[in-house]
Amino acid sequence: MASQGIIFDIKKYAIHDGPGIxxxxxxxxxxxxxxxxxxxxxxxKEPEPFTDALQTNSVNLCRSDGEIIGRSISVTEVMKEINKDIVFYEESNGGVSFSGGEPLMQKDFLNELLIDCKKNGLHTTLDTAGCASKEIILLIAPNVDLFLYDLKLVNDKKHQKFTGISNKEILENLLLLSELKYNILVRIPIIPTINDSKEDIADFGKFIQKLNIIRVDLLPFHTIGEEKYKKLNKVNRMKEIIPPSKERIEEIKKQLESFDLEVCVEV
Ligand code: SF4
Structure with missing residues (x-):
């Protein structure tokens, strides 16, 4: 019997999570x-109360009466949803993306989905922060066509403070995937006052310079998630932070390009 996993959304016609539709x-x-x-x-990890329904273009199978977010689902059910749109993937050179949360936390469920996608000839993208053991990375990597690898900070002390964990494993896994020549896009969220100083950007540049990657994508901080904190009754620690200006993002892009990197800004 196929594994079960817990997901909180299936987004159709996504255009920011890899190539094509x-x-x-x-x-x-x-x-x-x-x-x-x-x-x-x-x-x-578990389903939790949420006071309202969200988003458009979403398959509304993850919420019960708009009050609970997340539900258990089988590989077969997910594949049924994925296979409905094969024609769009074919026409746009698109495919299937796995995001989260951290998909690597549900390695068996993820691996089964990746294997089934590859059996059906579908392009697969994994959006990950890479926080998992080397064994898990090596297990899933052969069925991932493109890694969207999120890097938050290179300075480990700051990483621990602002994400709650060390980045040692994250950096090691990224180096490993790069050495093994997997296709990688490094994605950096640009968060004012947290990882956007000249020193932080230089740290990114020096580290990424050593890698074999396709390019770096910058993801400027935005406040779109604000409402969700209220609905989850969670403290929003970014209340006072203003999204970075276009000028500052351009400066950061230039600084990273000075390390011989191809850099794009995601809008
Ligand atoms: S932004 Fe951080 S906490 Fe949120 S899903 Fe990504 S890795 Fe997890």
Whole structure:
């Protein structure tokens, strides 16, 4: 029997989670607690109360009466949803993306889905912060066509303060995937006052320079997740933080490019 997993959303016609038109499966559960997390409903492993329904283009199978977010679902059920849109993936060179939360926390469920997608000839993308053991990374990597690898901070002390965990394993896993020549896009959320100083950007540049990657994508901080904190009755630690200006993002892009990196800004 196929594994069960816990997800909190299936987003159809996604265009920011990899190439072409995609279906994105959002896994519940994350070992990190980033101050700026714009998907706070993803952090807890178990389904939890949520006071309202969210989003458009979403398959509304994760919420019960709009009050509980997250539900247990089988690989077969998820594949049924994925396979409904094969024609769109084919026309747009798209595919399937796994995001969260941290999908690696549900490694068997993720692995079965990846294997089934590859059997059906579908392109797979994994959006991950890489916080898992080396064994888990090596287990799932062969069926991932593209890694969207989120890097929050290179300075470990700051990483621990602002995400709740050390980045040692995260950096080691990224180096490993790069050495093994997997396709990697490094994604950096740009969070004012937390990881946007000249020193922070230089740390990113020096570390990423050593890697074989396709490019770096910058994700400027935004306040879209604000409402979710209220609905989850959680403290929003970013209340006073203003999104970075276009000028500051451009400066950061230039600083990273000075390390011989290709850099894009996600809008
Ligand atoms: S890794 Fe992603 S999902 Fe997890 S807490 Fe950080 S921003 Fe949120």
């Amino acid at each position: 995609r279906t994105t499966i959002f896994f519940k559960g994350c070992p990190m607690d980033c101050w700026w997390c714009h998907n706070p409903e993803s952090q807890k």
